[in-house]
Amino acid sequence: MKQRTRRLMALMLTASMAASGAAVSVAAADDPYKQAEAAADDPYKQAAAADDDPYKQADAAADDPYKQAGAAADDPYKQAGAAADDPYKQAGAAADDPYKQAGAAADDPYKQAGAAADDPYKQAEAATDDPYKQAANADDPYKQAEEASDATDAIGGIVPSADAKYTISVTEDGWIKVENEDGDTLGLAADSAVKLLEADGYAFKDMNQNGELDKYEDWRLSTEERAADLVNQMQGEEMAAVLTHGGWGDFTTEPLAEDDGSYTYLMQGGRGGVTRNIKQGGTAHAKWANAIQAVAEQSFYGIPAMISIDPANISGLVETLSLASTMDTELAAEIGQETAKEYRAAGVNALLGPQVDIASPIMFRSGGTYGEDPQLTLDIATAYINGMQSTYDENGEDLGWGDESVYCFTKHFSGDGSTEGGRDDHANGGRYAVFPGNNLEAHLITFFDGAFNLPGKTGTTGIMTQYGIDVDADGNPYGGEWAGAYNTYLNGMLDEAGFEGLKITDWGVYQFAGVWGAEDLEEADRIATSWENGVNLLGGYSDVDTAKAAYGVLVDRDGQDKADEIMRAATEKFVAVMMNLNTFENPYVDTAYADTIITTDGSSDFAKEGQRESIVMLKNDGTISADGAASEKPTVYVPYVYNTGWSATWMSGISEGTPTWTPGMDIDKLSQYFNVVTDTLGDPTGEADAEGNATYTKDDLTRATADEIAACDYVLVGMTNAYATSYESHLSGAFGGEPVSDDVEEVWYPASLQYGEYTADTAREVSIGGKTLEDGTKENRSYKGVTAHEVPNYGDLEALQYANENAGDVPVIVSMKMERGMVWDEVEPLADVILVNYNQQREDIVAEVILGQTEPTGLLVFQQPVNMEAVEAQLEDVPRDMECYTDAAGNTYDFAFGLNWSGKIDDDRTAKYTAEPLTKVQNFDYSAYEAANK
Template sequence: MKKAKRLTALLLALAMVFAMTACGDTADTPSASQAPTPSQSAGPEESQTPAASADGVVAPITPEELGSGSVKWTETKMSDGWVQVTNEGGETLGYSADSGVSLIQVDGYAFKDLDRDGVLDGYEDWRNDDETRAMDLASQMSVDEMTPLFTHGGWASFGYSIEEGSDDYVYIQNGGRGGVTRSAASSGNTSMAISWVNALQSLCESSGNWGIPATISADPANISNTIDQLSLGATFDTDTAFDLGVKTSRMYRSVGITMLLGPQTDLVTTPILARATGDYTEDPALNRDLTDAYISGLQSTWAEDGTDLGWGEDSLYAIVKHYAGAGAAEGGRNDHFDGGRFDVFPNNNYEAHLIAYFDAAFNLTRSITKASGVMPNYAAAYSTDGSLGAQVGGAYSEYKMGMLLDTGYQGFILTDWQITEDGGAGSYTVEDLTVAERFAALYKNGIHQVGGTTNLEGAAEGFELVEDELGEDEALSILRNAVYHFVLSQMQVGLYENAYVTSDYAFNTVWNNDTDAYALELQKKSVIMLKNSDNTISQSDGTKKTVYIPYQFNTGSAASSSAEATPASWEPAMDLTAVGEYFNVVTDTVGDPSGSDADGNPVYTENDVVRAGAADLAGCDMVLVPMSSPITDSSLTDEGIWTPPSIQYEAYTAKTARRESIGGTVSTEIINDGYGTKSQDVKENRSYYGNTAARSSSYGDLEMLQYVESAVPGSCKVVVLMDAKNPMVWSEVEPLADAILLYYGTSMSSGWFFDETLLSIASGEAEPSGLLNLQQPASMEAVEAQAEDTPRDMECYVDADGNTYDFAFGLNWSGVINDERVQKYNVEPLTKVENIEFYYANEK
């Protein structure tokens, strides 16, 4: 009944949109909260445009002869092949001369005739506000033209052109317009990205009846070596977050990307969370403020004087994720797989996981764009009493999606990837449905676009099921609403004016010396000094210290279907040239390889290094030991046994874990109780109690530290450089180190953290200022004792200097940091949402 009521409410809201548009009043249209003024497309004052009709269509305008009268536009052929049109006091346009699109002129201004019908349609008129234009377009499209827009795939053709017959070519020709890529934003790909983006947009412009551009999305959230989310969390600095958002949007836009599949705002309320590297923190208030600041910088276009211009040419549409509760994964398991099927809330603390959405992303305080898009999560929020809704993924959850509608959210809703496909990343919660039935369920649940699929047939068949169930009118309203929101997201970032990019701007904006300098300063802000016994690291007096950099053995790898075999090797733990800029260097030597492979070719073995001698080490001030934090994910073995997660290097046996998991699939089994057969519900037990996780894959780093600590004299201080992915158990590392620098350098875009960042701090040239955004556990037993849904509830590690590695802890040259950041955030964690009236599913 509640679902029917919400569906009715959705349809009534859409009907009101048409009515408001017909009256020329768009203040209450969908996503009106996202529109700054009328919008960035408001035209010159003297221009008058017709109001929309009751069905949302704006009456077309008959143009004047091109070039006649008082011409207020000029054309320029750009070096990257497309044509730029500059309107005096109006929008700058871009189009491809090869696409079949031409210009039309009204009131002396130029407009693109995207549908090639010779008149100026409402959606082509950049003087109209975005909402009116989006409604005009959505209201005119046929079902066959709209259902492909319910999909958002992955662009597979990255290169200098789009080959006819390629997957992307076929997808576009058949009406698809959404796709994700990481290639366009990668180092060394800028020239290719410009060519590919322009070819893709030209193809879109020439395909179909409406000239709809492509939305190119990207993931992850950092580009040009700027810091990612955990690193940004460690700065505790909302001004830095805002500035990073502004610059990130410009960088992504310069290579043609208009939508960020992020930021990821899951609260890391369990330290074993497999996907922690993509988040900010475990603290709801810090998470809220960073989310607000970053998205505000990202979505608005900002004038040089700091004026908020709202949606515009520098705007990057944010899809905040994963709504909601993905940080409370039982066992910390990755919800891309069935192992991560359940988020659990043992302290009934689900509401805390909504704060970043309803108190930040959907109610921005720094930007007049107001609200971002949203991506529902994969996993089911587990409850035994139905308080968190049905045991299905976020996009299928009536409770989660209903809360968006009930509280007035009107932004764009894009699902996570592959949730409609058999065997897809998140279809494990709806295994009993066909692909078409999954699409149908998403249509009815208010979803606007399905991520990770180009299954146009499934989208069409799903709509037919909705039509059979609800009737043509209701089904069509649902579909138009979805298309409206997608088209609106494109309108807001200016794609219908100009979807093309230039090489000069791109090379001046990404992957250059200026962005390297900016990234370096950001990285320095994110490094956390956890330990500094006897001022091992102090402000430099200008003289170079001497450091020992040991060599590390790499065992190599066997060939696979995606990579060639790599031979074993010995390599210095850090770039010796980079280290030499800051220190005098002592290191090991490597002899000739003493082993051989199956073909008799020489290969290195673990015996081929000659370690630095005692005399050399006696002259060293410190030894730098780069390490990667340990993380072993919980998994199901072929024998059906759940192994424990672990964040220590040594093997771990879960002797204090729950004997029975909170989450578990309930199935019906037929049993014989001696009196006959009967059916009985049986709940799956996903507990890993008593089972053992093997040594961490990074155990060799601990062995290196143990060797170094035993080899160097007491006068040579041991400095650990910890590349962290999660919190970790420090009892294996801290006693062997005189100083510890923690940084978050491992993410989806691994390898972006500069050695120079760490060396500048270790040498005393730059002062560390980062703070712990994640508690560090006293032991694995402390990990097991904390609740998955509750922030900052863990017993924390205490080091030899008496410092507790708790939230908001960090050191600088003077000692423990206690500045305004610490005082603001090191308070009782938030648990309640302010901007909505929260309710459980069984309360309404």
């Protein structure tokens, strides 16, 4: 068949299918293809003889209606012995051509030379009788040969009718954009197998490529109706594949090749994964996201991909602790809105966050939280999430879900802020979250009273399960020895409360982290168990075959009906979320716009406002003020700091690392504000590393002299808070592991919030958490009497000590990067000014404060302990229960403390957040639930 004829035939098929959606009404008696009483005369639709229908032969090559190798003789358009390229003129087989049989012209409804009046398609004098419109009519979808060129004809597989209420264009990015009047905007790839359908003048995407407008493809219907329709079309294994969330392959700005990991995963049915590449730039990331969606569109009902992200501080917007330190809910809402706009511009549609755990002072992952107070976390998280999930019009009106909405998976449900010893919950060492104050309910407040009870139109969020096992004061686990992804006690709470959001697991819970309680199960059985207990999406999981096998486990264990019920409920939630985000209609983004809204090098002006609000001044002896600096461009000494590189992490285990010398702050940034004096770093002279390169030693740096320092206006020491993580001596890394066998001695080390060595003489004698061992005894994870060595960045303190010793009368300013509390008695006496930057050093804002251009307004979001004994005495689950450090000026570094130019800040924020910590949930009767289920 000629290429042009193929296009026209495709147009005829597409328009005919669109007509079934009420585009054109045709009288059956006049239509030789649709005569209900004479089906036998219709060579294309003889219900009793489907085998003779060249377009519907179930056992033939279903993907090619024009080439069915086993039934070529039955195809009036392709008979091997005839002129195959001409369906209307096959010289050797005229008798087989129902449209041109020379000896039976009377039977040909299309070419009866003497009976033109009987031809319903070509009656020159009775054009109004032509149900498919006349050749002279430009609206005829079957004959626009002159109007449409090969390059532009049938964009999206359709030519709009005369009554079309939509326009079709091709964007500069190459995807097709369809704009419906007073309706949704559609997007599809230019080379997509998905085509457009027209119904009632509107355009729709034929996402499952069946030629019909299914309910789930009809954007006019409710999300609930659409989601139910789609899920009811899916098989159990298909749903299992869609519920994985473990992509992607390599980052690329090119269309995905068939051997690309993302392509393979999507074609298997995978529909989600986290991106780590947004810092590649707005345009680059948007191109990659469009490439992902173009492949997703081709298979599995055209379900778009969920591209998630961990909080990424995009464009310099403050998040987590920095945002919390502003204690400004209006700013939180604005940053939520702006962050969502930028994420969506880059093609991201889901946030793996925010992290609303109520953090203990020594929690390993505290830097991703909003601090230790339930009320503050509740307020900031609610405002931020509400701003992020809703789309707003130009007047700021909340429109609910829309094109600028990002779905939030608040994490971690619930209690991971109280890991015993503050240990990293990715690894076996952080297996237990403990509640010695029996205060688990306080850790539910941010969920039930905030994330699940939003003031805006989106109502609620999703959740991410926790890794740990929650244990009460007596060591009894809530819901048994099961981590969050499997725990019926935690998931039952959500069911009891009528939670309707989407539930995703944290990463690795079927393989290495948070698998606690399910270690003895096969991987597919672990997945099935988590599905049974309420999980929906498999976070970080991309093994589609095993996910399908897990569905089989469900069927074997629970029966077909129950298994399908579980899968439908989960899948319906997922597709409903993606429909609410409008990705079913248009998952594509404008790459040029992405670069105009996202700042990858530096910070936006709006971001700078948040950064200025977040900086906390703990100490000021009068060195800095609104009066400005000592000179127009002061001279500052910025020392280098040494780091041993030592670490103990779940990824790498215990590592000696590679020593480094780096300036305590970014000298290039500071040079815009100051004349900078610094130290001189020589060549490394230490032992070779694994690559054979020499490493640095402490002797490889030459400090600035006392005279050089004395000639400066200020000493500016950049530091990172002291923190040594608690870990076990046999931490092997990648990926955690079981407790060592009984005959192997295990040593547990304390966390430390001071730079120098710390021996935990006042720690618990017996840990609260601990697994029952093979001999029936309980594992003791106590670190009492064990010494934590110097922190890897002890060089920060050494740099401060050197500066202080040589500063003379030059004021010493400390700029401390922090992610938790710390013991200040090593640092505070050596500094005249202390500024705190949560999450990251912000040299430009620090410079503005020193120069008197910005007044500090931030407040502490963690108590600062007087010593490590105070840390050991506090209860992990009880906020703000420590004795705090008091400095030389008599100021106590308590929660919500901070200074401005006038002294200690005392305002509406401090009045609200220094009230007694919240302990009770308002929107869920936890006491009744606990009594009935513990």
